[in-house]
Amino acid sequence: MSESRTDxxxxxxxxxLVTGAGSGMGxxxxxxxxxxxxxxxxxxxxxxxxxxxxxxxxxxxxxxxAWALDVSDPESIRRVIAEVVExxxxxxxxVNNAGISAFSPIDSADYDAxxxxxxxxxxxxxQRIIRAALPHLxxxxxxxxxxxxxxxxxxxxxxxxxxxxxxxxxxGLTRALAVELGPEGITVNCVCPGPIMTGMTQNIxxxxxxxxxxxxxxxxxxxRPEEVAHVTLSLCLxxxxxxxxxxxxxxxxxxxxxx
Numbered sequence: 260m261s262e263s264r265t266d267x268x269x270x271x272x273x274x275x276l277v278t279g280a281g282s283g284m285g286x287x288x289x290x291x292x293x294x295x296x297x298x299x300x301x302x303x304x305x306x307x308x309x310x311x312x313x314x315x316x317x318x319x320x321x322x323x324x325a326w327a328l329d330v331s332d333p334e335s336i337r338r339v340i341a342e343v344v345e346x347x348x349x350x351x352x353x354v355n356n357a358g359i360s361a362f363s364p365i366d367s368a369d370y371d372a373x374x375x376x377x378x379x380x381x382x383x384x385x386q387r388i389i390r391a392a393l394p395h396l397x398x399x400x401x402x403x404x405x406x407x408x409x410x411x412x413x414x415x416x417x418x419x420x421x422x423x424x425x426x427x428x429x430x431g432l433t434r435a436l437a438v439e440l441g442p443e444g445i446t447v448n449c450v451c452p453g454p455i456m457t458g459m460t461q462n463i464x465x466x467x468x469x470x471x472x473x474x475x476x477x478x479x480x481x482x483r484p485e486e487v488a489h490v491t492l493s494l495c496l497x498x499x500x501x502x503x504x505x506x507x508x509x510x511x512x513x514x515x516x517x518x
Contacts (some may be wrong), residue, residue, distance in 0.1 A: 267497035271296030273401060274347040275495065276340070278330055278388065279357030281308030283457035284407065287484035288354055291492050293321040300343040302328035304357070330357045330384035340391045350395035352403040352495040355385040361422040374421040381425035385432060401497035402445040406433050410453040410510050430506045437504030446503040448494045453510025455482045477512025
C-alpha cells in the first residue's frame, strides 16, 4: 500500500501521463499539471499533435516531453509507458483523456464500425493503459488514475448510443478498479465533462451553443477546458488520498437542472 501524504497539495515532482493531450481538455490538463511542477508525458495519436504542446511547456521552463500514442494499439501503449518511466524515473498519475466522436443511428449501415471504434478508443484503451501503468503506479507514493468520460455516460443524446455506452462503461470500470485497487492505495476516479469549448464542439454554431447553455446548464454557458483540467489535477494531488470510485460531473450544473 502506498503511503498517504495528506498534507501535500501539489503534484510538483510527480510524473503524469496525459492521453489526447494535443488539444482541448488534454492540452489544458498537460498545461495545468506542468504549471504545478509535474513532469508531463504529453501524448496524442501523432507526434505532430503532441509536440507543439510539449514545446510550448518546455519553452516556459516546465517539464514535458511528447510521444505519439495510438491508444487503440496495445504495443504502442506498452512502448510509450516504458519510455515515459525511463525518461522521468517513474509514473504517478494516469489521465485517460483521449477520445473521439462516435455518433450513429442504431439502424445505420456503419453502426457496427462506429460501435467497435468507440469501444476500442473510449473504453478498451483505458483498461489497457491502466494495466500497462500498474506496475509503475504500485511504486508511487501517490498513485492516481483519472478516467475522463462524459455527461453522455449519465444521460444521452439521440443517435449517440456507441459513444454513450462506451462512456458509461468508463464509469463502471472506474468503480470496479477503485474497489480492486483501493487496498493498495491507488485511487481511481472519473470526470464527466459536460458542454465544453473543445474541438468536438467547435463546429456547433455559436448561437446554438448559447441557446443550449441557457436552457440546460445552471451556469448558462459552456465550460472551458482548463475548468475540467483543474478538477483532474485535484484528484491527482497526494492529499486526495481518500477520494476514489467517484464520478464527478464538470458540467456547469447540466445534470442538476430540471428546467
